[in-house]
C-alpha cells in the first residue's frame with residue numbers, strides 16, 4: 001500500500017493465477033496446460049520470424065492471423081478480435097460490452113477472473129448457483145442483467161452445456177451481450193461460433209493456450225458480429241495498439257495450419273482423461289463428467305486440502321479451491337500418460353495410509 005496509489009487501486013482484489021513453481025521433476029497438474037508441446041511447425045514459424053525484422057512493430061491489426069482464424073471457423077475477418085491471451089480479450093469485453101446499470105450474470109462456481117474484471121471496470125454482479133450435479137441451469141439466466149458470461153465447458157467443473165441451452169440463454173437476453181468463454185471447447189464440447197451469424201448479442205471467446213499448447217505465447221480471440229468487434233477494437237486501440245507481437249502472430253498462424261497435429265494432441269488428451277476418470281473412480285473418487293482437459297473430483301472420505309497437501313509432498317501439484325461447496329474438490333489437469341499414472345499411484349498410496 002502506498003499513499004501514491006490511485007484510490008481505485010486500493011479497492012482491487014487481483015486474480016491469483018495457479019502457481020508456476022521453479023522446481024524440477026514436478027508433475028504439474030494445476031493450471032490446465034497441455035502436456036504436449038506445440039506443433040513443430042509452430043516452433044519453426046517462430047524461429048523463422050526471429051530475425052532483424054523484430055526491430056519493426058508488428059501488424060497492429062493482425063490481418064493475416066484474423067484471416068486464418070476466420071477461414072478456420074467459417075466467419076469473416078471483420079468478425080474476429082485478437083488479444084494477448086483470452087484474458088486480455090475478456091478484459092476488453094468487460095470494459096466495452098457489459099452494461100454497468102444492471103448486474104453481470106455468471107455461475108457462482110466459475111472462472112475466478114470474472115469478479116476481478118467486474119471490480120476493475122465497476123460492474124456489479126449476480127452469481128447463479130449450479131444444480132446438485134454442478135450443471136448450469138439455463139432458466140436462471142432470464143432476469144434483468146447488464147450481460148451474461150459463462151465458460152463452456154465450465155471451469156473448474158468441466159461440465160459442458162449443450163448448444164440448445166446456450167441458444168435459450170442467448171434468446172432470453174436480446175438486449176444484452178452473452179459471452180461464451182470456450183477455453184476448453186476442443187476437449188469434447190461443441191462451439192457456439194456457428195450461432196454468431198444468428199445472434200447480434202453473442203460473443204464467443206477462445207484461446208490457443210490449452211488445446212493448442214501455446215499458453216506461453218499468449219494468443220486469444222473473440223468471434224462476434226462486426227458491430228461488437230468494432231467496439232472491442234475501440235478499446236484495444238485506446239489501450240495498446242500492438243497486443244500481438246511478431247512471434248505470437250507467426251506461431252498462432254502456423255498452429256491453425258497444422259490441423260493434423262492439433263487433432264492428434266486433443267484426441268490424446270481426451271483418451272487420457274477417460275483413463276484418469278476410470279482410475280479415480282476405482283479409487284473411490286466421485287468425478288464430475290468432464291468435457292475439458294481436467295477433471296473435478298472429490299473423495300467422500302478425504303479432505304480436498306489434505307489430499308492436495310499430500311500430493312504436493314510427492315511433487316504432484318493439483319488445484320484446490322478454498323471456496324464454499326467445492327472445498328473438498330480437486331481440479332486435476334490431464335497430463336501425459338506417465339504423469340497421470342504417477343498421480344493415480346500417489347493417490348492410491350495416500351488412501352492406503354488412511
Ligand SMILES: *Cc1c(COP(=O)(O)O)cnc(C)c1O
Nearest residue numbers: 085086087111151183207209220
Ligand atoms: C485458461 C482460461 C482462460 C485464459 O486463457 P488465456 O491463457 O489468457 O488465453 C480464459 N477462460 C477460462 C475459463 C480459462 O480456463
